[in-house]
Amino acid sequence: MLSRILGAATLLLAGTATAQQSISAQHLQGEALVKALQQGGYVIVMRHASSPREVPDKQSANPDNVKPERQLDPEGRATATAMGKALRDLKIPVGTVFTSPTYRALETIRYAQLGNPQPVPELGENGQSMQGGTAAQAAWLKKKVTEFPKGTNTLLVTHSPNISLAFPDASANLAEGEALVFSPSGVVARIKIEEWPRMK
Numbered sequence: 001m002l003s004r005i006l007g008a009a010t011l012l013l014a015g016t017a018t019a020q021q022s023i024s025a026q027h028l029q030g031e032a033l034v035k036a037l038q039q040g041g042y043v044i045v046m047r048h049a050s051s052p053r054e055v056p057d058k059q060s061a062n063p064d065n066v067k068p069e070r071q072l073d074p075e076g077r078a079t080a081t082a083m084g085k086a087l088r089d090l091k092i093p094v095g096t097v098f099t100s101p102t103y104r105a106l107e108t109i110r111y112a113q114l115g116n117p118q119p120v121p122e123l124g125e126n127g128q129s130m131q132g133g134t135a136a137q138a139a140w141l142k143k144k145v146t147e148f149p150k151g152t153n154t155l156l157v158t159h160s161p162n163i164s165l166a167f168p169d170a171s172a173n174l175a176e177g178e179a180l181v182f183s184p185s186g187v188v189a190r191i192k193i194e195e196w197p198r199m200k
Helices: 002-026 028-038 074-089 103-112 134-142 160-166 193-199
Strands: 043-047 094-099 153-158 181-182 185-192
Touching: 002 185, 028 103, 028 181, 028 185, 074 103, 074 153, 094 103, 103 160, 134 153, 134 160, 134 185
Parallel strands: 043 153, 094 153
Antiparallel strands: 043 181, 181 185
16 A cells, blocks of 8 residues: 555656656746757757748749749748848757748748758648648657757758647647747747847
8 A cells, every 4th residue: 555655656746847847948048048959959840931821823923833832921931031040140050950841841941041951741731731730740740859969959840730739738829930949858948930030
């Protein structure tokens, strides 16, 4: 009986410690967040930058958007560009970049100038736009945020349904371009795309 009580108490304490660790991680911000990211070892999961829900017609589509698919609007292009510049100015290293194969996700990375992205179907929308995302994709994403790089940060660019399905508690009202930053203790920060330049 005593061993059961002690076992339950140990589990309760472990759960409390984990919860406290997670709560304290949520408050990492400002200079402390920048310094942490400069050291690397984090996974950043980002929703693509601002994009209208309407697919452009042939006249308004970008020349290389041949399908055509949804593409970034002027705000999306500007904020993605500013984010990329801020990461370089802040000397926050970005290593591997995984992305949804969609045009707007690839365009986000192109404007941010974040190197050669690796398009993976697990981050895609399955041709369903705002209704995309499956349990298998959520499981893949959950696994990916446990693979922490050394000396750099991994970036994943995907869609709202994919993020919401994988991390429902951390992603409420996630804006276009907003990112969740993961450490071994869980989500350490949420960063809106327009906040990166202000972190200087």
